[in-house]
Amino acid sequence: MDITLTVNGREHRLAVDVRTTLLDTLRERLGLTGSKKGCDQGQCGACTVLMDGVRVLACFILAVAAQDAKITTIEGLAGEDEPLHPMQQAFLDHDAYQCGYCTPGQIMSAIACVTEGHAGTDDEIREYMSGNLCRCAAYPKIVAAVSQAAGEMKATQAAPELEHA
Amino acid sequence: MPDDATWPLIGAPIPRIEGRAKVTGQALFASDEPVANPAYAYLVTSTIARGRIRSFDLAAAEAVEGVLDILTHENVGHQADPPPPHGPGKETTTMQTDQVWHGGQIIGVVVAETYEAAREAGLKVRVDYKEEAPSATFGSKGAVTKQREPGEHKDFAKGDADAAFKASAFRVDERFGTPTQHHNPIELFTTTCVWHDGSLTVYEPSQFVYGLRGALAKQLHLDPKRIRVVARHVGGAFGSKGIPSARTAWIAIAARRLNRAVKFVATRGQGYTIATYRAETQHHIRLSADASGKLTSLFHEGWELTSRPSDYNTSGTETTARMYACPNLQTRVNVVHADRNTPGFMRAPPDVPYMFPLEVAIDELAEQMRMDPIELRRINDTQVDPATGLRFSSRALMACFDQAAARFGWSGRDPTPGKMRDGDWLIGWGCAAAAYPANIGAGAARVTFGADGMASVQIAAHDIGTGSHTIIAQTAADRLGLQLAQITVQIGDSDLPPAGLAAGSSHASGICHAVDKACEDLRARIALAATTSNTGPFAGHNPATLSLHAGKLRGEDGTSEDARDAIKRVTGGALEAYAENIPKGLEADSVGKLYSGQMAISRGTSRKDVTAYAFGAQFAEVRVHARTREIRVPRVVGAFSAGRIINPRTAHSQLMGGMIWGISSALHEKTEIDPQAARYTNDNIAEYLIPVNADIRAVEVIIVPEQDAEVNPIGMKGIGEIGVVGMNAAISNAVYHATGKRVRSLPIRIDDLL
Numbered sequence: 074m075d076i077t078l079t080v081n082g083r084e085h086r087l088a089v090d091v092r093t094t095l096l097d098t099l100r101e102r103l104g105l106t107g108s109k110k111g112c113d114q115g116q117c118g119a120c121t122v123l124m125d126g127v128r129v130l131a132c133f134i135l136a137v138a139a140q141d142a143k144i145t146t147i148e149g150l151a152g153e154d155e156p157l158h159p160m161q162q163a164f165l166d167h168d169a170y171q172c173g174y175c176t177p178g179q180i181m182s183a184i185a186c187v188t189e190g191h192a193g194t195d196d197e198i199r200e201y202m203s204g205n206l207c208r209c210a211a212y213p214k215i216v217a218a219v220s221q222a223a224g225e226m227k228a229t230q231a232a233p234e235l236e237h238a
Numbered sequence: 239m240p241d242d243a244t245w246p247l248i249g250a251p252i253p254r255i256e257g258r259a260k261v262t263g264q265a266l267f268a269s270d271e272p273v274a275n276p277a278y279a280y281l282v283t284s285t286i287a288r289g290r291i292r293s294f295d296l297a298a299a300e301a302v303e304g305v306l307d308i309l310t311h312e313n314v315g316h317q318a319d320p321p322p323p324h325g326p327g328k329e330t331t332t333m334q335t336d337q338v339w340h341g342g343q344i345i346g347v348v349v350a351e352t353y354e355a356a357r358e359a360g361l362k363v364r365v366d367y368k369e370e371a372p373s374a375t376f377g378s379k380g381a382v383t384k385q386r387e388p389g390e391h392k393d394f395a396k397g398d399a400d401a402a403f404k405a406s407a408f409r410v411d412e413r414f415g416t417p418t419q420h421h422n423p424i425e426l427f428t429t430t431c432v433w434h435d436g437s438l439t440v441y442e443p444s445q446f447v448y449g450l451r452g453a454l455a456k457q458l459h460l461d462p463k464r465i466r467v468v469a470r471h472v473g474g475a476f477g478s479k480g481i482p483s484a485r486t487a488w489i490a491i492a493a494r495r496l497n498r499a500v501k502f503v504a505t506r507g508q509g510y511t512i513a514t515y516r517a518e519t520q521h522h523i524r525l526s527a528d529a530s531g532k533l534t535s536l537f538h539e540g541w542e543l544t545s546r547p548s549d550y551n552t553s554g555t556e557t558t559a560r561m562y563a564c565p566n567l568q569t570r571v572n573v574v575h576a577d578r579n580t581p582g583f584m585r586a587p588p589d590v591p592y593m594f595p596l597e598v599a600i601d602e603l604a605e606q607m608r609m610d611p612i613e614l615r616r617i618n619d620t621q622v623d624p625a626t627g628l629r630f631s632s633r634a635l636m637a638c639f640d641q642a643a644a645r646f647g648w649s650g651r652d653p654t655p656g657k658m659r660d661g662d663w664l665i666g667w668g669c670a671a672a673a674y675p676a677n678i679g680a681g682a683a684r685v686t687f688g689a690d691g692m693a694s695v696q697i698a699a700h701d702i703g704t705g706s707h708t709i710i711a712q713t714a715a716d717r718l719g720l721q722l723a724q725i726t727v728q729i730g731d732s733d734l735p736p737a738g739l740a741a742g743s744s745h746a747s748g749i750c751h752a753v754d755k756a757c758e759d760l761r762a763r764i765a766l767a768a769t770t771s772n773t774g775p776f777a778g779h780n781p782a783t784l785s786l787h788a789g790k791l792r793g794e795d796g797t798s799e800d801a802r803d804a805i806k807r808v809t810g811g812a813l814e815a816y817a818e819n820i821p822k823g824l825e826a827d828s829v830g831k832l833y834s835g836q837m838a839i840s841r842g843t844s845r846k847d848v849t850a851y852a853f854g855a856q857f858a859e860v861r862v863h864a865r866t867r868e869i870r871v872p873r874v875v876g877a878f879s880a881g882r883i884i885n886p887r888t889a890h891s892q893l894m895g896g897m898i899w900g901i902s903s904a905l906h907e908k909t910e911i912d913p914q915a916a917r918y919t920n921d922n923i924a925e926y927l928i929p930v931n932a933d934i935r936a937v938e939v940i941i942v943p944e945q946d947a948e949v950n951p952i953g954m955k956g957i958g959e960i961g962v963v964g965m966n967a968a969i970s971n972a973v974y975h976a977t978g979k980r981v982r983s984l985p986i987r988i989d990d991l992l
Contacts, residue, residue, distance in 0.1 A: 092354040101353070106270035107263020109473070111424040112506040116924040119424055147263035161261040165253055168891050172703030173260030174425045174473025180261060203930040206923060208424050208474045209703045210898035211891060212934040 076140050080105065081149030095139045096120045096131035099146060107147035107177045111206070118205030121178040121185075122146050128185035147177035150184075159225040160184050163218035171209035179205045183219045184226075192223035247716040248952075251887035255722060256471070256707045265471045268441040269428040269503055276430070277306055278353040279492055279502040280360035281485065282346030283511060284338045287372035287916035288577040291336040291345060295364035299348060302362060304355035307495055309347040309488060311336055314495075318487035319457045323580075324514075325550030326389050330580055332484040338367070339546060340579045341917035342511025344484055349492050349500055372577035372916035375418075375543060376520060383541065386571040391553030394625045397566030399524070402535035406526030410602045414523065414595035415983040416966075417908035418543070419516040420509070421584050422923055425473020427504040427513055429486050431493040437464040438490055444469040445480035446739040447698050447732040452835015453482035458490060462835065467732040475702040477583040480741045483513050510921040514582025515909065517543040517550075521595040525603055531617040535566040540592060544573050545580040552583065554592020556843050557673055559625040560851070561596060562618035567625065577916050583741060585896070586959035589674055590903055590966065597670035597967030598982060601974070605653075611669060611971070612639050612648070623849035631848040631948040634879035635671060638855040641940050642877035643669070646857040655978040663861040663870075666976025670967035672854030672878065675842030676946075676955035678821040679738030679748030680828035685714060685756040687764075688812035689805045691789065693718050694726040695756075699749040700740035701729060704958055705888030706749060712884055713750045717757030719786035719801060735816060736832035743852070743956020744839045748821070750884060750952055756817035761786050763815070767807045768799075774807065775799055821950060822847070842955075848948050852955040854878035856900065856968040862976045867991040869973065871901050871933075874965065877940035881955035886941060889957050893939045896961020902929050903962065904969035908985050927985075 078085045078095075080103060087102055096113075099105040099122070111119035113132045120131040124142040150158040160180050163169070170176040182205045186192050191201035198219045199212075207215065259265040296308055311333045323329040330339035338345070346363055350356035373380035386393075403409060423443075430441040438460070444450045447467040455462035472479060485502065493500040504512060524537040538558050542551045555569035584590075604611035619636050622629055643649070651667045652658055658665040683697040695714045699706045711725045718725075728734060737749050765781035768774060768791060775797045776784060783794045791804040805813060818829040823840035831838045842850030857875040862868070876897045883889045906927040910919045920926045939961075946953045966984055973991070974980045981990045 090352055090354045093352070097353060100270075104272065105263075106266070109267070109424070110269070110426060110503060111473075112426075112923050114506065114922065114924075116506070116922060117424055147261075151262055157258070157261065164261050165257045168253065168887055170260060170703075171705075171888075171891050171895060172423070172425070172472060172474040172701075173256070173265055174267060174423070174471075176260050177263045199932040199934075203932040206424060206928065206930060208422060208476070208928065209891070210895040210902075210929065210934070212898065212929070212931045213894065213937050214891065215931060 074137055076137055078136065078139060078144065080144045081146060089136045091135065091137055093136050094132050095134040095136050098136040099131060105146050105148050109174055109177060111175065118182060119175045119178040121181045121205065123181055123185060126188065128182050147181060160222040163222035166221065167214045167218040169211050169214040169218040171211055175205060175207045179207065179215060183222065186219060187223045187226050192219055195220060247712045248884055250712065252708055252712055252722060252885055254705060254708045254888065255711050255727065267425055267471050267473050268430065268443045268469055269501065271430060271441040273430055273432055273499040276499040276501040277349050277351060277496055278356045279489055279500050280348045280356035281344055281504065281508055282348060282360050282363045283508060284341060284343040284345050286338055286367050286369045287341040289338050289367050289369040291338065292366040292368050298362040299359040302355055302359040304351035305348065305359045306351065307349045307492060309333065309492055310345065314491050317491050321453045321457060321482040321484060323548060324481045324582060325548055327549035328547035330545050330547060333488060340511065340577055341915065342508065344488065344512055347488050347492050349496060374911050374913045374916035375518060375576055376541065376574055378576060378913060382575045383572050386549065386551050386553065386573050391551065391556060391571065393571065394559045394567050394569045399535040399537045399566040399568040402566040403524050403526045403537065406534045407529055408603060408607050409526045410599045411524045412599060412982055414521040414598065416519045416591040416594055417984055418518045418911065419584060419907045420909050420926060421476040421478035422926060422928065423474030423476060423478060426506065427485065427509050429489045429502045430499065431490045432499045433494055433497065439466045439468065440486060440490065441468050442486060443472040443475065443479050445472065445475045445700050445702060445741055447730060448736045448832050449739060449835045450482050450486065451732045454486060454490065457487045468730065469700065470730040472700055472702040476585045477587065477741055478513050480739050481514055481582045485512055506923055507921040510918050511579050514580060516584035517581035519591040523595045523599045525599045527603055527607065531607060531609055531614050533562050533564040533618050536564045537568045538596065539570040541572045541574055543578065543581065544575055545578050546575050548580040549573050550580055550582065552588035554588030557589050558592050558596040560623050560849065561671060561673060562624065563620035564624050585899060586674060586963045589959065589963040593964050594966045594984065597964055598970050601668065601971040602980065612643060615639065615671060626849060628849045631850040632944055632946040633851065633853055634942055634944050635853040637942050638853055638877040638879055641942055642855040642857050642875045645938060645940060646875045648857065655975050662864045664864055664976040666860045666862065666972040666974065668968045668971030668975055669855060669857045670964035670971060672856055672960050672964035673851050674743055674960040674963055676850035676852055676949050677742045677744035677839050677841050678950050679744040680820050680824055680832055680838035681737040681748045681752035682735035682816065682818040682829050683752040683756045684735050684814065684816045685753065685760060686812050686814045687718055687760050687805060689802055689810050691802045692724050693720055694728065695753055696728045696734045697737050697749055697752060698732055698734040699729040699737040700745065702740055704746065704892060705885055706745065708888060709746055709750060709884040710753055713753045714757055717754055718760065719788055719790065736829065738832060738839060739837050742839060743958045746884065746956060747950055747952065747954040750954060751821065751950060752817060752819040754952065755819050756815040759815035759817050760813055763808060763813060764791060764804050768804050771807055850949045852878065852880035852960045854960050856964045858965065858968040858972045860969060860972040860976055862973065862991060867988045869905060869986065871935065871969065873936035874901065875938040876961060877942050878960055879942040879944040880957045880960060881944050881946045881949055882953040883941055884954065889941065890939050892957050893961035894937050896959065897937055897965055898929055898934055899962040900965020901969065903984065904966040905985050
């Protein structure tokens with residue numbers, strides 16, 4: 074089936090099997106391998122991306138169903154020589170990862186956690202970040218990172234990088 | 239050039255050098271590697287746990303549009319041998335024959351133009367089995383128990399443990415159990431194979447790229463030089479990616495048959511049966527003490543589950559026999575064969591299941607004696623390995639207890655169970671010891687230092703989240719007197735000089751010593767050129783006294799020159815050094831072993847001069863709801879002495895993650911097995927419980943400084959495992975303190991406390 078996807082502000086026209094997930098389309102067809110496959114069944118959160126600014130599991134969305142949305146992946150937050158998004162910088166600052174495999178999903182989820190207004194307290198962050206598993210168990214540092222970035226994102230209002238989302 | 243403020247780099251809390259790649263999605267994990275026009279593979283796995291395959295009906299699968307090839311034992315079985323066994327005994331087979339050894343065994347590979355077509359066809363393969371009744375686990379009909387022969391692991395017998403136990407005033411005689419656990423790294427098991435002119439490139443997450451290369455060479459009867467294994471970043475491993483698995487050879491054969499790249503990504507469920515796991519264990523402990531608290535006997539017998547043909551075991555009695563001074567010791571380990579996939583090593587392989595019963599038994603003994611459990615440990619602390627009589631290279635167990643106890647506030651504990659309470663919540667405080675051998679791997683490294691002042695390090699090391707990239711850069715920058723930004727690090731590729739298996743807390747020390755040695759070779763060459771030159775500031779100096787520091791070659795008398803000028807005395811291009819490091823306790827051919835894909839690890843338990851271990855102390859507070867029996871862990875404190883810490887920042891994350899693994903081991907993780915079908919029933923990452931963010935509260939890590947000149951030249955002990963050891967016992971002891979219920983079988987669940 075011929076579809077059009079808008080990812081990180083760019084339009085992609087491609088033909089996909091109707092069964093193809095948004096995650097496999099991003100990874101296998103568009104070369105956007107930052108979104109990770111950790112379970113392919115909506116349990117781990119490693120594939121989290123934003124659709125019109127809302128966090129979704131890319132393994133749970135069929136590509137054909139994502140056509141009308143503006144999709145933002147981890148690659149859409151900061152270009153090669155650009156400054157990092159405050160959330161990316163906060164993950165660096167707090168060593169909020171080890172292997173880094175769940176990290177893109179954590180960061181996308183964390184941005185949404187803040188924009189949803191669910192980063193008010195550490196307890197709230199823990200609760201609203203519990204859909205993203207980290208087997209290295211960087212959880213306390215993820216909470217610290219989200220908390221730091223929440224303050225910075227608030228200070229700069231909405232993150233400008235997300236405007237195309 | 240750099241300024242002095244950045245030194246010393248060894249011991250500095252440097253942020254991960256690959257951090258930006260990881261937070262921008264640019265870090266390439268194996269399945270992210272771009273390959274041209276790949277086909278996609280899907281595994282067909284057995285739905286029975288024991289029997290034979292009579293026949294396949296492939297008609298429906300072959301009819302799926304886009305299917306390119308279907309591999310079974312009937313058409314490719316002879317083309318690959320099984321991976322070499324990773325323990326005593328033999329390995330199960332997969333598609334070599336019609337035999338089914340366990341549920342979820344690889345019995346077919348479907349390759350198609352798309353993943354969707356391969357999956358559809360894979361699910362349409364019909365198999366006619368000749369099924370036999372399988373044995374699932376301990377106590378199952380047909381499971382066969384046998385005593386483990388001494389080999390890699392030894393049993394200890396000192397004095398007369400039986401007689402001393404009977405004669406003692408205070409005795410604990412109990413049985414314990416720990417469950418099956420699966421590593422479940424978030425990165426799935428993936429393999430991408432590409433052939434070019436008879437040579438094979440494999441992109442696969444691995445903890446031992448040379449090991450995988452060597453195994454594949456044997457399995458496929460290829461010259462190892464024709465195989466390259468690449469694993470630049472590894473998305474968690476915890477032991478699961480250290481042992482070559484059967485899948486890789488079949489994906490390689492699939493790619494060869496099609497003359498096309500083949501990509502394979504296992505499902506989460508397949509990961510439970512196509513790789514290894516931590517076997518369930520059972521224990522019998524008899525522990526006794528005299529009236530002063532001195533231990534009089536320790537008897538520890540363990541049972542570990544394994545597959546039918548393999549005698550794989552972890553034998554954690556090697557550690558429990560060494561924990562406390564004790565004149566009468568006896569240990570024994572048994573393996574129990576059932577129709578299961580072969581287990582393997584999972585984070586702190588022996589010590590998570592074996593330290594649990596010992597450290598609970600110590601708590602039980604202390605309670606019986608009305609003694610503080612820390613004091614009981616202090617009375618029996620020793621600087622001499624009780625099992626062998628060798629000295630410990632260093633042992634700061636009680637310093638760890640003292641620092642963690644102070645931070646935790648242990649002195650405020652009412653020892654009577656059930657006495658501490660906050661409203662409806664019963665509060666329990668517990669502690670336990672941690673220990674893990676200080677192992678170190680052999681390794682080789684190549685370091686290039688250019689006249690432009692830039693350096694690069696090449697070593698086939700592995701970064702499974704442990705921080706290898708960063709500590710390699712720190713070591714090289716420190717030794718060459720450079721800034722981190724002047725160092726390029728290449729790892730995770732079997733075309734680079736070999737490093738060992740990234741497991742057993744042996745990797746960081748192994749790779750840092752290899753890099754250190756190559757840097758020293760460069761320093762010596764630069765210094766020799768400087769001192770033998772008739773001109774220049776160092777003419778006549780002793781080259782051994784010159785060091786590279788802050789961009790300069792420096793003498794002890796303060797003489798210095800720009801390092802780039804010093805290099806230019808030798809070359810206008812670049813100096814290169816290749817060095818091999820063979821740690822004490824290993825044979826001279828150890829790096830040769832690495833080249834051929836074999837392990838080469840000097841173990842802290844098998845040295846002739848000293849016994850080398852890292853130690854720690856774990857403290858936990860649990861809150862058990864008086865009515866619902868819900869268990870929460872509001873805070874844990876761990877203190878660890880592990881020699882010289884190269885990077886306290888990444889070390890903190892390692893230890894903290896380990897402690898959370900300990901909470902998980904105590905309260906969350908268990909792979910459930912259907913006792914009739916001998917198949918795993920919660921083979922996904924929602925029903926196999928691991929902590930989520932909301933489960934984890936305060937986790938405090940204390941690094942107790944320790945200098946150990948004997949363990950190895952840099953004085954490093956590994957930290958990948960020790961953080962997890964003992965936390966399961968600390969939590970069980972805390973649950974007892976809260977409720978008066980002693981739970982000796984993990985994980986502890988609400989129903990254990992009703």
